[in-house]
Amino acid sequence: MRIVLVGPPGAGKGTQATRLAEKLSIPHISTGDLFRANISRQTDLGKLAKSYMDAGNLVPDEVTIAMAKDRMEQPDAEAGFLLDGFPRNVSQAEALDELLETEGITLDAVLDLEAPEAEVVKRIAGRRVCRKDSSHVFHVTYSPPAKEGVCDVCGGELYQRDDDSEETVRTRLEVYHTQTEPIIDYYKAQGLVVTIGAMGPVDEVTGRALEALKQDQ
Numbered sequence: 001m002r003i004v005l006v007g008p009p010g011a012g013k014g015t016q017a018t019r020l021a022e023k024l025s026i027p028h029i030s031t032g033d034l035f036r037a038n039i040s041r042q043t044d045l046g047k048l049a050k051s052y053m054d055a056g057n058l059v060p061d062e063v064t065i066a067m068a069k070d071r072m073e074q075p076d077a078e079a080g081f082l083l084d085g086f087p088r089n090v091s092q093a094e095a096l097d098e099l100l101e102t103e104g105i106t107l108d109a110v111l112d113l114e115a116p117e118a119e120v121v122k123r124i125a126g127r128r129v130c131r132k133d134s135s136h137v138f139h140v141t142y143s144p145p146a147k148e149g150v151c152d153v154c155g156g157e158l159y160q161r162d163d164d165s166e167e168t169v170r171t172r173l174e175v176y177h178t179q180t181e182p183i184i185d186y187y188k189a190q191g192l193v194v195t196i197g198a199m200g201p202v203d204e205v206t207g208r209a210l211e212a213l214k215q216d217q
């Protein structure tokens, strides 16, 4: 199955991507991982991407697309893949279509994770991370520590990362609305979009996604 996963920041996209890829036995291809892998292996594309990142610029679409192409041609992606973070705008979606066409394959579904904006902001802005170990994560409403500001696991101080501030979240949502959301209409025109609610327990959302993908077949 060849799937593109889209959803606003805070909709739990990364978590769902990992889980769905595992359930469907297809590789999870995320742009973040692609960049990291190419940079650490010092491929030509990795070096190119790094030169842009080091200069504080966005990596051009052509570079991202070339990395995605490489990855999709690996043997483990023959039966399918789940794309996460790519395409993130209409021109990337068009480039992906061209790429798939040259490979003689098509997408099966575009899974759209829907989350109300207020909820997304609350989810992210309420996140608190332990200074001693960033894997110790709490939420002021959904999983508060026993003592405010103190990590239950190790006693470290809890803080809000700059990335999680309400202002940053609103900016990221704005970018999502203007850049990424238009690809949903683009794929709707191809009859590929499957929309599910991304709120609720992680397991339930995964179940909902699998069910919706099955019915779409």
Ligand SMILES: [Zn+2]
Pocket (backbone or CB within 6 Å): 130, 131, 132, 133, 136, 151, 152, 153, 154, 155, 156
């Ligand atoms: Zn801790």
